[in-house]
Amino acid sequence: GQNIDQPTEMTATEGAIVQINCTYQTSGFNGLFWYQQHAGEAPTFLSYNVLDGLEEKGRFSSFLSRSKGYSYLLLKELQMKDSASYLCAVRGLNNAGNMLTFGGGTRLMVKP
Amino acid sequence: DAGVIQSPRHEVTEMGQEVTLRCKPISGHNSLFWYRQTMMRGLELLIYFNNNVPIDDSGMPEDRFSAKMPNASFSTLKIQPSEPRDSAVYFCASSLVPSGGRYEQYFGPGTRLTVT
Numbered sequence: 001g002q003n004i005d006q007p008t009e010m011t012a013t014e015g016a017i018v019q020i021n022c023t024y025q026t027s028g029f030n031g032l033f034w035y036q037q038h039a040g041e042a043p044t045f046l047s048y049n050v051l052d053g054l055e056e057k058g059r060f061s062s063f064l065s066r067s068k069g070y071s072y073l074l075l076k077e078l079q080m081k082d083s084a085s086y087l088c089a090v091r092g093l094n095n096a097g098n099m100l101t102f103g104g105g106t107r108l109m110v111k112p
Numbered sequence: 113d114a115g116v117i118q119s120p121r122h123e124v125t126e127m128g129q130e131v132t133l134r135c136k137p138i139s140g141h142n143s144l145f146w147y148r149q150t151m152m153r154g155l156e157l158l159i160y161f162n163n164n165v166p167i168d169d170s171g172m173p174e175d176r177f178s179a180k181m182p183n184a185s186f187s188t189l190k191i192q193p194s195e196p197r198d199s200a201v202y203f204c205a206s207s208l209v210p211s212g213g214r215y216e217q218y219f220g221p222g223t224r225l226t227v228t
Contacts, residue, residue: 042219
């Protein structure tokens, strides 16, 4: 089975840096995704990691350690529009191709 | 590209009524996913289709729920009879297979279902 843990809520200040952690325990691993979801909207893709290390894309970076079952999403130069929920999702090794298991999400509130 | 299309966007119905949610995946995608999202349980996978064939329906809560994908461009999720605890936002998502590589899922706008 899959078990994915992430903090429920975080608060940060505009212009600052925030790190959202995700730990997972899975029967197999074939990639980790981060999605952003604004209130009342659909999740949208942010980042993908399948090998250990850091993937950087603009203000957002995502890190993966497969041996530790750990990932984090790093948001730099926070903006008010970054207030949203951030979902960690793991793709397992199975015959179902692209099936994802999502964590409960971390609601990030950015304050002025 | 129009993205994943879902209808209706909002549905309010009375307990015991049948509810049908509809989804049109992105053209060319061969995987389709139905999710349910609530505050208490987060985003849960209900069922997954690959090339129109149901692959994993272990997330379907009970026999009141059924899903079909008669062709590559259309899927339905039906609840009969509906109950107040079915109130949630239902998302449809699509992607390409095989797995490996990024192949992220693209989500539709969701259907907000309220059962009174």
